[in-house]
Amino acid sequence: MSMSDHNDAPSGKTRPTSGTTAPRSTLSRRSILQMAGGAASLAAAAGVAAQPALPGGPPVASTMHVRMVVNGSARQLEVDPRQSLLDVLRETLDLTGTKKGCNQGACGACTVLLNGRRVTSCLTLAVMHDGAEITTIEGLAQGDELHPLQAAFIAHDGFQCGFCTPGQIMSGVACIAEGHATSPEQIQFWMSGNICRCGAYPGIVAAVADAAGRT
């Protein structure tokens, strides 16, 4: 059971063939955590590799080529067909602003814009989106200038721990663009795909209403 929860395609199987992430001059908290987890990850990867093929089953899937425009940059990727769009964004493109909450489409933490529409990136396979345009939380600000909804979340205390916030903001951007941010009740209904376990909902609704009034 525990393996089945965690044996998504190992990230080492895929890599961007061009336009990889910017070189890091300092170690991030994330890269230190990755190094600390290295031994365990290797053991897990070995476990997956040792798994025998099912009798009469299909050959182990090879990677497939996918092109995407992510936050305005063209990307060429080799992806394992099993990889969710979420995992490719986080593990392959290192865009870790998009969060993995439930990984079941229930919490909305992984919300991104796919061809301009909000989706839960955990419930779709990257290989299904050749040619797609993706916008993540990293793509909202214009340089140092925050997106109006990002600024509104700060102004209205739209978060506490912040884990759900990127998904809330991406969902809120779409909610406003769809024309659904017309009243607090409408915002509550049309933001219901995003769970906040800290309970910052009043601030979230106020932030979406505020930003909707400015656009």
Added chain:
Amino acid sequence: MLSFNFEKVRTEQDAIRAAAVGGRYIAGGTTLIDLMREEVERPEHLVDINALPMADIRADGFDLVIGALARMSDVAAHPETKRLEPLVAEALIEGASPQLRNMASTGGNLLQRVRCPYFRMLDAACNKRDPGSGCSAINGLNAGHAILGTSDHCVATHPSDVAVALVALEATMRVKGPDGERTFPVEELFRLPGNAPHLEHTLRPGELIVEIRVPGGPYARQARYLKVRDRASYEFALVSAAVALETAGGTIWQARVAVGGVGTRPWRMRAVEEALRDKPPGRNVFEAAAQLALEGARPLSHNHYKVELLPRTIVRALEMAGDVA
């Protein structure tokens, strides 16, 4: 997630050919990918049909025609849906979340798997997932389960909202397969669990849902969908009711009633409809008719409340549709 081969098809012929030899269609993927990750679903070959030209939504006379790949959000927001079949739009909006409605297709919505927790729990008994293994829900946590159409082998409800509206409106579906094309009522898509709950629908191997046709009619505009659930949005129905009325001169000429959340498939209530015909719309008439919904109901240890809630939900929906509340 187990390995699989992935194929993106460009034509219906290629899709049907791939599925006829065991390929599994994927459209929105919101059910399938979730269950593949849990290894409840283990397809060896995925056939991505999203490039097929089947996402149109259009009016054909007074009928609404919905392509199988049309997304829930697009169907709900389409002007022709709102004009011809507002019940369909209302039922769609009450389902899932905005994100999921942007992803989930109409065909996939009808074919979505059950939300019984034991179905996705690999160490629980489930005849749907593992035929012959038993049913952990019958004596387990079954507050959300069905009271109509159950068997000793499965008590899970069909989770779709829009399917309830489509069944009430006598929608039909056009499918294509290796042996050609056929059209049949959406209601006939769904099987009762009986002693083979792993067989959920009547599609033949390789068949592809092409479009859904919702017939227009005088009742289509006097129609409402009422969904009762544990929270105000983004939750499956405890009980839901899709009702449509045609009234004239203070008399109900025709009524359509289907319910969700209580049946092992979307449940048409023909006895209730018959009891409403030629009667004046009003609370007493609605209450008397709604009691007939309980015929054959078999509550489980934790869902007796549905016996009370089902007729009340129908009455309230009829009042909303008849605007006599």
